[in-house]
Amino acid sequence: MSLAHGYAAQDAHSPLVPFAFERRSPGPNDIRVEILYSGICHSDLHQSRDDWGGALFPMVPGHEIVGRVAEVGADVKKFKVGDIAGIGCMVDSCRHCDNCKADLEQYCFEGATWTYNAKERGGERLTFGGYSDHIVVDERFAVKISPKLDLKAVAPLLCAGITTYSPLRHWQVGPGQKVGVIGLGGLGHMGVKFAKAMGAHVVMITTTPEKGADAKRLGADEVLVSRDADAMGAHAGSFDFLLNTIPVGHDVNPYAALLKRDATMVLVGALTELEPPLRGVNLMFGRKRISGSAIGGMAETQEMMDFCAEHGIVSDIETIAIQDVNQAYERMLKNDVRYRFVIDMATLERAPA
């Protein structure tokens, strides 16, 4: 065991406060990572406030973790001390089901072990996330990161990045395709960058005309304002693929109308009820498809990280001190971030043990 320091929610109604806790000692396949940067995901806020139910407290959020390897177990092959490592939403899975064998641990039949707000595999100890000074994790659930990248801006790739990269890759987005990214936030801004780097003609679809200029700076070829019925009509039936990053339940019918025959819209943000409801006829005429996608497997997360190194892709971020995390949550609720907060963990003061 080693003593760790971080920030935790003690219950659903209080701000995050300094918190000391224990991490396991590295086993033979584990690495110990000194955390440099920890991205703030919208889901950190939802979970720490128990918006989705079932929250486990105390909770140390954070699943966009970049750090330096400080210790490696005897059987570790992928990392050596001093390497830069990334840890995302998962720290374990069953490893033997069909999905785990297919390198899709996020769809583990028995359920992946999430980086925080979960219990360690086969035990009762809580997992604690990246708002902390170090973490111990099986090397299978860490990826290698090129030290050439701006490491603080790499952190959000571990969740916002892979969540958008994976469906774009799976549905084979590429040159000659017209691809829409719906919603310009933490996920959407990464979707634009990736779709553009993959060679597609990228249309940013947003409710907010003011975001247009920024969307083009990020790489969008066009901006489509979804509240403009004429513009939506002009784009009807023209998209090869839609990446829908809207983080709440919403009316997907107008977006379905944008799809070509046999084309797919993938939901990556909206976990809850799609209201007003989807109308069957809007899928039938044109054999349109709606699907969803959750983060990505570890092999694909490594592939994404290598793609980012090759193409010089990172997130647009605003760095904060850990002491400002509660204020950052409030700003996120107002969409006042372009496009992701990242905590500089060097700002962490050690809490009393």
Add this chain to the structure above:
Amino acid sequence: MSLAHGYAAQDAHSPLVPFAFERRSPGPNDIRVEILYSGICHSDLHQSRDDWGGALFPMVPGHEIVGRVAEVGADVKKFKVGDIAGIGCMVDSCRHCDNCKADLEQYCFEGATWTYNAKERGGERLTFGGYSDHIVVDERFAVKISPKLDLKAVAPLLCAGITTYSPLRHWQVGPGQKVGVIGLGGLGHMGVKFAKAMGAHVVMITTTPEKGADAKRLGADEVLVSRDADAMGAHAGSFDFLLNTIPVGHDVNPYAALLKRDATMVLVGALTELEPPLRGVNLMFGRKRISGSAIGGMAETQEMMDFCAEHGIVSDIETIAIQDVNQAYERMLKNDVRYRFVIDMATLERAPA
């Protein structure tokens, strides 16, 4: 012009009554078909009662038409007098859009011309359907039917048949796959027959345990009662494909749970709102897909008809006289039909002109 006789709804609130009207004389690409049998589709009832709005009266329903070719235009290539022909839901389309060129006239960008409750292409004359003694149609929108088949039981293939055959083919259902057919009615009973003939392991999914024995007679290998939560749980994540024939909006979430990773559920019946709403998370974990499909193109309708001749597949029907059509509608509303009514058009008395 030629005088035709049939049964029509004169408005949304009255029963169907005898009706005389004019058909166009066959043009060079047209065939004139003496109608032998006309299937009754659920949508006939909805349209004649204007349940979906926009109904055009007088309305002669019927888009599951089997008859004998009585006359052929000068340029007709596919048919000769005496052949058996089938006409389904469409009688025309733009013929130059991408979907028409891809033999998917049902998804015509400009809208296909429906067999009834529509206007003739480029004109103001109403189209009139199969509850009548003859029809004139471009040969492109008629299919050849093997005279070896039981012709009265062939009629429903033109709508219920192709509606289920097309998605099963498009999503490449075949041996080694576990395929669920949801809902045992006019569409569902054809779905079971086709999926079985294509070599799949077929599971009939129904709310009604009493339908189990009949489902097995039709070819189902298993029956899953959707109201049995334990049974649904036992089948979770196990289906390669789901053909959802439920004809009204419903909760698709329990069915999404049945899909394997990357597997698809296709809606062919539910045109309206899917309520309670679909939850995004139910697609995300497993990258599951929901799509829809409408009838099939003319080339595929011919392919289906040939498949039926090869495999001896027809619908399970109950033949009625045209004078009983209003009573048949009432029985349909009570699901009192196994599984499709077909009108024997020989029962038609000529109405006064």
